[in-house]
Amino acid sequence: MSGYVSQEDFFDNLFDAFETGIAPSSENLTLVRDFLLEKWQERAKEMHPTEPLPTDLADACKFSALFGSVIFAADIAGNYDHVYNVVDGEIIDINADAADIAGRDGMYRHNAAFINGEDFAVSMQSCVRRVSTWVVEFAERYAETLEAAKTPSV
Numbered sequence: 001m002s003g004y005v006s007q008e009d010f011f012d013n014l015f016d017a018f019e020t021g022i023a024p025s026s027e028n029l030t031l032v033r034d035f036l037l038e039k040w041q042e043r044a045k046e047m048h049p050t051e052p053l054p055t056d057l058a059d060a061c062k063f064s065a066l067f068g069s070v071i072f073a074a075d076i077a078g079n080y081d082h083v084y085n086v087v088d089g090e091i092i093d094i095n096a097d098a099a100d101i102a103g104r105d106g107m108y109r110h111n112a113a114f115i116n117g118e119d120f121a122v123s124m125q126s127c128v129r130r131v132s133t134w135v136v137e138f139a140e141r142y143a144e145t146l147e148a149a150k151t152p153s154v
Contacts, residue, residue, distance in 0.1 A: 003112020004075035004086060005121075021073025024085075024092045031142065032071060032094055033057065036064055039134050057098040062124055064094040066131040071138065076124075079111040 040060050041053045065076045065083040074085035084093040095101050
């Protein structure tokens, strides 16, 4: 058992339209990162209107991992310090270049007990509504790109 969680644990298959997800290619990761930075900046304006906008996805890993679980049909893995996605055993970290992640050791150690714990589930649930709206907007904005980028079914 991997001890991962997935979109089904949070969204009740709300986003079945993504089926097998899009391939987590460097091009698609760039598209996702750019979109999420825009959304992260919008959230920052709402939450802290007088503070400077974020320039990267620092502190956004829960949101990013939830988003990636749908877009890439990925599992969610992580530990107390960082949450990321896993696709076919490969780590896919939307936040890899963020200031709070880049160059830090131990960010990709997986702690199944933490990820499957009640506190983590509650924390992730607090992000679900916002991430749901982001997924819908992403799907509408990039419909043609997404169709072309879908992972082929086996």
